[in-house]
Amino acid sequence: MHLAFDLMRGLERALADAAAAAGIEPGAFEPGVRTSDPRHGDFQANGVLAAAKRAGKPPRPIAEALVAGLGDDIRVAFEVSVAGPGFINFKARPAALLSWLQAHRSRAGLELGASAAHKGETWVVDYSSPNTAKQMHVGHLRSAVIGEAISRLLEFTGARVVRDNHIGDWGTQYGKLIWACRRHLDEAALARDPIEEFERLYKIGSSAAEADPAVMEEARAELVRLQAGDPVSLALWRRINEASLAAFQRIYDRLGIRFDETLGESFYNDKVERVYAELSADGISSMSEGAQVVFHPEHPRFKTQPMIVRKSDGAANYATTDLATILYRSEHFHADGILYVVDKRQADHFEQLFLTARKWFVRRGRPIPKLQHVDFGTVLGEDGRPLKTRTGDNIKLRELLDEASERALALVNAKSPDFPEDERRRIAETVGVGSVQYADLSQNRSSDYLFSWDKMISLEGNTAAYLLYAIARIRSIFRRHGLECGDPAAESGADAFQTPDEIALARKLVKFSDAIRLATETLCPHFLCLYLYELAGEFSAFYNADKVIVDDPAVRARRLVLCARTLLFLETGLSLLGLRTLERM
RNA sequence: GGACCUGUAGCUCAGUUGGAUAGAGCACUUGGCUUCGAACCAAGGGGUCGGGGGUUCGAGUCCCUCCAGGUCUACCA
Known part of the structure; x- marks a missing residue:
């Protein structure tokens, strides 16, 4: 049984084929495959309802015709049914789940499957970007953490990524x-x-x-x-x-x-003249109140609120260097896309910047890279105001990470006092820093988020520690029984999953590809966090209900498959978020 | 003044871009370790999705309007 990395995509193709065979015009039917509530199945196709509406026909017969036209490969892998007003439900059969898990047994294999999404593309990710001569503080945390996660996700999905630290050094x-x-x-x-x-x-x-x-x-x-x-x-x-x-x-x-690059503002000193000259020659900019500015007459606000590309004293400002930077990234890196992981308060600036850059590039006949402001909200203290120290200063990032590490150390000392001290410190650093990263990533980036030591380090719920703990338990199983994780010999002879907890875990595992796709498409790492948390939860339930190392070799082998893949997906997922993982904790 | 963002359980948040009976965690109640790590698991109560109107087979999600909070709005980035 051959099953593609992205099961959803496979179902969409099969449905499109079935629709063509049933005489539905291409374009009149969008399969609309989504992951579904486990009560209904693993995936559902919602597209029949809309197509039936357009055709003015009842949806159920159309759904039934499509189901009848599905190929044998789909029917072998899934239980297919029509439900409600015209949903098509797909529930993966236990043998298909096993087959998919056996086909995706290494990080390289997962990457091969995922890399189709951005193969051959070059993306510049502009993140962190602090000012020199100053300490990094909490305000710099989100850009760094989110930017790194997005860079790793893009790389994993096939892109060449240029990580560029656009520091303020001028x-x-x-x-x-x-x-x-x-x-x-x-x-x-x-x-x-x-x-x-x-x-x-x-x-x-x-x-x-x-x-x-x-x-x-x-x-x-x-x-x-x-x-x-x-x-x-x-x-x-x-x-x-x-x-x-x-x-x-x-x-x-x-x-x-x-x-990969640290090209700060000073790097663009000798590149701003070209911006002034071209914008002026192309008639994109004009002079107003002594400054060189760009108005956008078609825009409700930017028709009166200009973008100042050269100050009245003749100096450049950030708008100028940002334009020069886009040009450089386009000409030098041949960027297909540029992402700016920057505070959402700068949304206006980026909207103006992108409008101006596009007009400029169109006029010059240059390829226009995709430009996106990957915005994020403010880190708030427990009083709901931007996080500061008691004296009103910014909290230094180094001190914040130190405190996270210390708090984690107190916990490790309490839970694992028999580990050597240097290992306890290493674990504490991984758990502490990982908790800070994960707390930031697990929330929708666009909204502000409340920073709470207790929630973050309490190690309950959707936290880094919960995921790291799941990893430590799986590692422990393999260590205790002298097995190597992912060893094909230990997995051979596995039969199809049977118990409710085995099946629930396997069904969650095969949705790894969906989580990667969703997080990357939307540039929202919290979708991956949520998936990993749910995966760890399914594993914990399984671990509690079904003993892995049992005498029956077929049962043991299939449960070892589940353990090995859960470990692989958790470790791969966390590394894509920028977190380190542990053998034990 | 204008533009944009936010409002979902007591608290902190998800909600796959319009799908089936709105979900987690914390807190609260109860049960589970002589058995692979209890930093765990299982079960339970808790909601007029800020208010009102609309669009349609279907709306937390889309459009309008009002309320509350936040951010930005010409030479800092």
Whole structure:
């Protein structure tokens, strides 16, 4: 029995064929296959109702005709029935479930099946993108975590992914910072904690400039010197960047992030002239109040609210570099798509940016990449306001991860006191950081979310710890019985699933492909989280009801298939979300 | 003022883009370890899906309107 990776797609094709054979015009029938409530089956086709409506005929006879026209391969694999007003239900037979699970037994095999979705495409993912000379704080968490998960999902589904950290390493704030560096730099403090020292210096520069117009003027002069390539200014600027990137990387290491490119704003310094010139020559931009701007007359708001591409003082702003960046990504990486994993408050900016870029590219006859703002909401404290410390400062990301790790360590110490200390620490870091990542990913990214230590680290419900625990239990079964996970020998002779809990788990397993497809299509990792949580839940129920290591070799083999695949899917799924997993905890 | 987002169980959230009797977790009640890890499982109560109108075989989901909260709205990113 051959079953494709994506069972839903297979059913859609079979139904389309049956419709053609039944004389329904192509285009008049959209199969509309969805996963369904387990009470009804595994998949259902909703399309007959709409087609019948259009044709002005009763739906049930049409559904029955389609079912009668299905090929033998479908009938062998599924129980097919017509229900209600005209739904077609498909319930996978136990033998088909086993067959699918035997065909998808490795990560490489899953990837092969999934990679059809974006094969041959190049996607640039723009995420994290902090400003240099500052610590990363909670505000930087979501972009980093969501961006990494989306990058991994796209890669898994066949795309070439360019992870680009578009850092803020240029702009007016560097004038003030360098002004302060020249006067107040404390080399000892810099050696101890460079970012802290730069933050201190920036505060000095910023408040001095605010208090004294002469200082402001000097700061501006510093910026001009830097832009002119003054060696002392440039050396300071490089030091700031190096120290900042090193600090960022320490956070990224803990989150499992590694960028392919770090092309910050400064990289586009010499590329903005072309933006000014082309937009102006193409008549896309105009002059208003001394600035070069783009209006969009067809847009209800942007007909009066312009996008400023060059400030009245002649300088570039983020709109300018963002346009130059799109051009670079298009010409240099040949991007088919560019994703911006950025706070939803910047929605207006991206809408203007994309409108402008498309007009510009159309005028120049360039291929237009798909442009999407992958937005996300704010992290809120338990008072419902943006998460801050008690004193009103931003919570540093390093301290947040430290606390997560510490809280997890207290738990590991309580639950597994006999493990060696260094292992307990490693487990705590994996559980703690993973809990932060998972808490963020498991919620719909577009809405704000409430950050609660207790919920996150309580390790109950839809949390990282629950999934990691399921993995640890499966690993334990194999370890205890001296078996290697996924060893074909241990699985040979398996017969079809029989008990209710075996069948329920197997039915959940074969929907892995659907979860990957859904999460990737919508760029919403929480769909994958939800699937993994439900999978772990089905496993726990099965584990509680059916003993795996039993004497009957056929029963043991089929249960080992379930254990091995649950483990594979949980580990693959978590790694696609950017989480590390554990052997034991 | 305008535009956009949000409103689902006491609390925190899902709801596969219009499908069948709206689902989880927490909290609460009850039961389950001499048996592969109880960081677990099983069972139970809890809802006018913010209000009202509409579209259709069918609406938490789409359109209109009102209410409440949030965000953005010309040279910061």
